Amino acid sequence: MNINAHSIWSDIQKIHNSVPLIHNITNYVVMNNTANALLALGASPVMAHAIEEVEDMVSIARALVINIGTLSETWIEAMQKAMQKAHELKKPIVLDPVGAGATPYRTATAQKLIETINLTVIRGNASEIYSLVGEDTQTKGVDSTQQSEFAIEAAKSLAQRNKCTVVISGMKDLIVNADQVIQIENGHPLMAKVTGMGCTATALIGAFLAVNTDAFIASAHATAVIGIAGEIAAHQATGPGSLQIHFLDALYKLKKEDIEEKLKFYKI
Numbered sequence: 001m002n003i004n005a006h007s008i009w010s011d012i013q014k015i016h017n018s019v020p021l022i023h024n025i026t027n028y029v030v031m032n033n034t035a036n037a038l039l040a041l042g043a044s045p046v047m048a049h050a051i052e053e054v055e056d057m058v059s060i061a062r063a064l065v066i067n068i069g070t071l072s073e074t075w076i077e078a079m080q081k082a083m084q085k086a087h088e089l090k091k092p093i094v095l096d097p098v099g100a101g102a103t104p105y106r107t108a109t110a111q112k113l114i115e116t117i118n119l120t121v122i123r124g125n126a127s128e129i130y131s132l133v134g135e136d137t138q139t140k141g142v143d144s145t146q147q148s149e150f151a152i153e154a155a156k157s158l159a160q161r162n163k164c165t166v167v168i169s170g171m172k173d174l175i176v177n178a179d180q181v182i183q184i185e186n187g188h189p190l191m192a193k194v195t196g197m198g199c200t201a202t203a204l205i206g207a208f209l210a211v212n213t214d215a216f217i218a219s220a221h222a223t224a225v226i227g228i229a230g231e232i233a234a235h236q237a238t239g240p241g242s243l244q245i246h247f248l249d250a251l252y253k254l255k256k257e258d259i260e261e262k263l264k265f266y267k268i
């Protein structure tokens with residue numbers, strides 16, 4: 001399977017034209033960042049975690065984004081309820097296992113959510129993905145202690161076992177399913193100095209899943225777009241503060257020519 005500027009642009013246009021509602025159950029830290037990124041991309045975000053409304057919200061949404069960044073018991077219940085409804089209605093679900101591998105509670109919760117139903121995509125950094133297959137690793141809070149390649153076998157087995165796509169983010173981004181791997185080399189180190197860039201990648205994957213039923217390609221497209229927008233933003237920014245602002249503007253103003261010029265990916 002291949003991705004190119006044309007296939008990425010075609011998905012972006014579908015997002016612009018259909019403005020898909022993306023239901024996010026996400027953490028307090030990044031709610032504002034990920035909602036703004038979804039808007040800049042052309043999607044329509046809503047953050048809703050009350051157990052009383054998650055089924056109704058997911059029923060009108062085109063994709064569900066689950067993020068365990070600031071979890072507690074009632075949130076987990078709401079996540080499971082939303083996931084079950086999404087599954088019933090055949091809507092795509094993307095999980096961000098934030099901090100899995102940092103505490104047993106986070107690792108066990110992420111694993112429990114994965115077992116709840118078949119997810120469409122799981123995206124995390126290398127430490128988080130590695131921890132999901134029961135391997136002992138130390139995630140440093142929400143940050144990875146490993147390079148992306150470290151988690152590739154874990155990602156493959158996770159993808160195979162759960163019939164899903166797995167995205168490992170970091171300096172290199174790896175898009176993994178049972179029988180193929182794409183490496184995307186867009187992005188900039190300054191992105192790791194802004195909280196929630198990974199959570200933003202997960203939310204954008206949600207938007208691409210809403211318009212593209214091929215989860216592997218949709219994930220690769222979203223990952224390339226965040227990397228390219230991050231690269232453009234980093235060249236204009238003087239530090240993490242201005243990077244955030246420039247990132248939203250770059251995402252909003254992204255052109256097909258930018259993708260043609262900057263897209264860097266390899267099949268491995």
Ligand SMILES: Nc1ncnc2c1ncn2[C@@H]1O[C@H](COP(=O)(O)OP(=O)(O)OP(=O)(O)O)[C@@H](O)[C@H]1O
Nearest residue numbers: 125169170171187188189191192195196197198199
């Ligand atoms: N050193 C780097 N070089 C290039 N891009 C990077 C680098 N580090 C992170 N990125 C990019 O930043 C984005 C977030 O990836 P990262 O692995 O930092 O997520 P994360 O650890 O889940 O972050 P968070 O928990 O803060 O949301 C990805 O798009 C990734 O490609």
Ligand SMILES: Cc1ncsc1CCO
Nearest residue numbers: 027029069070098142196
């Ligand atoms: C810093 C932080 N802590 C919990 S969630 C979050 C956002 C980045 O993952």
Ligand SMILES: [Mg+2]
Nearest residue numbers: 098125198199
């Ligand atoms: Mg993360």
